[in-house]
Each structure stands twice: as structure tokens, then as C-alpha cells.
Amino acid sequence: TFDVSAPWLNRVIERKPRALLHAVDGVGFTIERGKTLALVGESGCGKSTVARLLVGLYEPTRGGLTFDGQDAHAAFKGKDARAMRRRIQMIFQDPYASLNPRWLVEDIIGEPLREHGLITDAAQLKKRVGELLQSVGLSPLDMAKYPHQFSGGQRQRISIARALATEPEFLVCDEPTSALDVSVQAQVLNIMKDLQRQRQLTYLFISHNLAVVRHVSDQVGVMYLGRLVELADKKVLFENPRHPYTRMLLDAIPKMHDTGRARTPVQGEVPNPLNPPPGCAFNPRCPYANDRCRTERPQLIDDGGTRVACHGVQEKRIPLVELAV
Numbered sequence: 001t002f003d004v005s006a007p008w009l010n011r012v013i014e015r016k017p018r019a020l021l022h023a024v025d026g027v028g029f030t031i032e033r034g035k036t037l038a039l040v041g042e043s044g045c046g047k048s049t050v051a052r053l054l055v056g057l058y059e060p061t062r063g064g065l066t067f068d069g070q071d072a073h074a075a076f077k078g079k080d081a082r083a084m085r086r087r088i089q090m091i092f093q094d095p096y097a098s099l100n101p102r103w104l105v106e107d108i109i110g111e112p113l114r115e116h117g118l119i120t121d122a123a124q125l126k127k128r129v130g131e132l133l134q135s136v137g138l139s140p141l142d143m144a145k146y147p148h149q150f151s152g153g154q155r156q157r158i159s160i161a162r163a164l165a166t167e168p169e170f171l172v173c174d175e176p177t178s179a180l181d182v183s184v185q186a187q188v189l190n191i192m193k194d195l196q197r198q199r200q201l202t203y204l205f206i207s208h209n210l211a212v213v214r215h216v217s218d219q220v221g222v223m224y225l226g227r228l229v230e231l232a233d234k235k236v237l238f239e240n241p242r243h244p245y246t247r248m249l250l251d252a253i254p255k256m257h258d259t260g261r262a263r264t265p266v267q268g269e270v271p272n273p274l275n276p277p278p279g280c281a282f283n284p285r286c287p288y289a290n291d292r293c294r295t296e297r298p299q300l301i302d303d304g305g306t307r308v309a310c311h312g313v314q315e316k317r318i319p320l321v322e323l324a325v
Ligand code: SF4
Pocket: 243, 244, 245, 280, 281, 282, 283, 286, 287, 288, 289, 290, 293, 298, 309, 310, 311, 312, 313
């Protein structure tokens, strides 16, 4: 079997000069080959930090990361580093920033092929770049253009084609459609789903948008201030959300068939992730908070198939709500 797991129950800290930038703690999950795990949460919750850990850009200070049975962080540093970078690719939010504006598309997509020594012959390279463009619904003729000649959605397809060049097994997608118009988002998401089916790709999909997550994921992890607070199969999470924060996020999205109920905006401010409140970090915003919540940090515990970090859920004092969806 193939899995990607990040079973670190620990603290990951990225230090940059003068500032402590990122903290992720108590995050652990497994993604099966060919499936999508989505991580959701408001900005600053640590989603992108997890993404960067998975592609080896950050290193955990404790804990570990297993990729297909292999210690990924050891592999990122050792003689297997090149192979790991081939197998795990990342797609970023902003295709404007991630595509070199002075390069032709041919060179942008061809670069990983050259860098990894996969194709050196010029004619073969063109052929392969053409195939990659076709796989994302673009024309081989597009290779002779520059990024500014494309729309935002087309540019994101070019980044996907580039990410696919090394035939990766695992794609970490950090808000890949957030910069795009809603109609274009759906096109790009559908292409990603088709590619997943055709190539048995495994995705970690980062998004703040639950409507997008619902469209693409198999499992969903909800993050709050650097911690995973709920982890469940998509259907279970959307139909029976357990954590008060997950419910708050779900209440804030427009319903497909609006029942006339006013949607509730997400309440309150996200505290500073570097100085989270004691106990459950969500307690200042939670209608169910009690003294225990303000002092003791809840652990992520399995509760009928959903993993949830909430004293209220564990004490069964939060009403079970089946959302009409
Ligand atoms: Fe609310 Fe307490 Fe659960 Fe935190 S642990 S979400 S404060 S009920």
C-alpha cells in the first residue's frame, strides 16, 4: 500500500531572523494513493506550513513524515533527494508569481524535464511539452508563447503541466484556484480531478474555501491556529460536523438550496498564532467554552470515525446537529 502520513504530535517551528514565523502542532493524517485530503482553515492556521513540510521546504523539529513507507525528510536530504523532488510536486496559489515572465512556456514546462535529466533531446522535449499542454486542455502551439499571453486559468494549467512533467505521484496544491474567478475555478478543479483519475495522483489540497473542498476532497482536515481540530471523510464532515469551529465555517458558506435561513458569518478574530490562548485555542470564539476549555488543551481523539479535538464533544455536551445540506 501507498500512504503519506505525517504522524507528528509535536511542534514545528520555522525561525527566520528576528521572527518566529510558523508553528504547527498536533497534525497527523494519512492519505491513500489516488485520494485527496483537503486541509481547510482561515489564513494563519498553518495549512501552508504543512504543505511546505510535505515538499521538504521546511523541516520538522520533531516528529516525522512518511512517504510510501520511507522517511521523507531523511530522503529529501540524502542521496534520494532528487527522486523525492520528482515524486512530490507543488502547485501554488499564484500562477503569476510562479511562472517566470521572461520564459517561453516551452522552457517553463521543459525545465523540470531537463533538470531531472529526463529528456535532453530538443525534439523529444518539444513533443513531451506538447503532450503535457494537451493533458491540461491547452494546445501544443501554446509552448511558443509567454505567460502574459494567457488568462489566469490558463496560467494555472501551465503550472499544473509543469508540475506533472516529472510524473509525480503526490501533488501538494496550496490554494490552487483561489486567485481565479469562480467559473474558471471549476474548470481547473475538473482538470485536476480528471488528471487524478488518469494518473492515480494523490493530492493534499489546501483551501480556505469549503465549497471548493467539497468538490475535490475524499477526506477533510480542519485546522485552527496550527492544530488539526477535526479530521473526517468528506461526507461525514459536511453532514455531521462535530467541532464548533467546523460548524462555524460551514454556517458561513452559502447553501445550494437556501432554506431562507440567514447564513452566519464567521465570528470573532483569529488570535495571534504565535501566542494562542491557553487550553483550547478556539475558546474565545466558542459558544460552548467552559473552564476546562480555558485551561486544558483537547487532544485529537477518534469519536465514531471522526477525529475531533474538543472537550465539549468528548463530554457529549454539544448537541449533535445534522445539517440540512
Ligand atoms: Fe469549544 Fe471547549 Fe470544544 Fe474548544 S474544547 S471547541 S472551547 S467546547
